[in-house]
Amino acid sequence: MDLALWIAAGLLGAVALAGGISKTFVPKEKLSTLRGAAWTKAASAGFIKTLGVLELLAAVGLILPAVVGIAPILVPVTAVCWIALMVGAMITHRRLGESELVLLNLAYLALAAFIAWGRFGPESFTG
Template identity: 40%
Template sequence: MAIQKRPKAMNISLWAVQILLSITFIWAGFMKLFVPDDLPWLWTKENPELVWISGIVDLLAGLGLTLPTLLRIRPILTAYAAFGTIALMFSAILFHVLRGEGNQIGFNVFILISAVFIAWGRGKKDPTDLPNPPFK
């Protein structure tokens, strides 16, 4: 059986993006759950329930983007967490556009593109030594 070499640059790039997004989401979730009054956005004061829900989702996204691959326990869950992040960012973009805050979606678009990279990379390109990757 031939051993395939994984491209190191791709793996390093995926890990870098995963860690950065994970830190971003864990920080955002922590802020939304524990200090929502200190958040600078107007929508957080108008929708306290949405802040609480999005804080939980952000924490789960932050954990899901790194822990499964890091612990090698069902690493495909990282790709699924990235798909969830994509859905979350589409929802955030739609939310801001409907509120007339289209000028504030740049960060959401950046996160969306990063999550697409993780979903593609961990799902198809570099699936962390899965014997039968689901996205062939």
């Protein structure tokens, strides 16, 4: 179970890192032309960059606290925050009629829920 949680955290961390880098460092004009990023046309550059920074923090929060053993409770807390982010993403993509992206966000949400459940419960770092 511990290994499965580490793999899930690694996968979700990679997703968060990729999304965070693109939203933080790719200009809005270029980002809005990419598949799945149509929502950026109506969003401010500041909002997009803020989401990018939050995703970068999520990438760090899913892995680093457990690796260094400092405040590992942040791992499941980060997973819960990711769930909230994915709910917002699913609502946004649903409004745009992008059902395949809603399903992708649902998969990311399920990974985060698994991490939160596992790290708050049977495989917590405090036990």
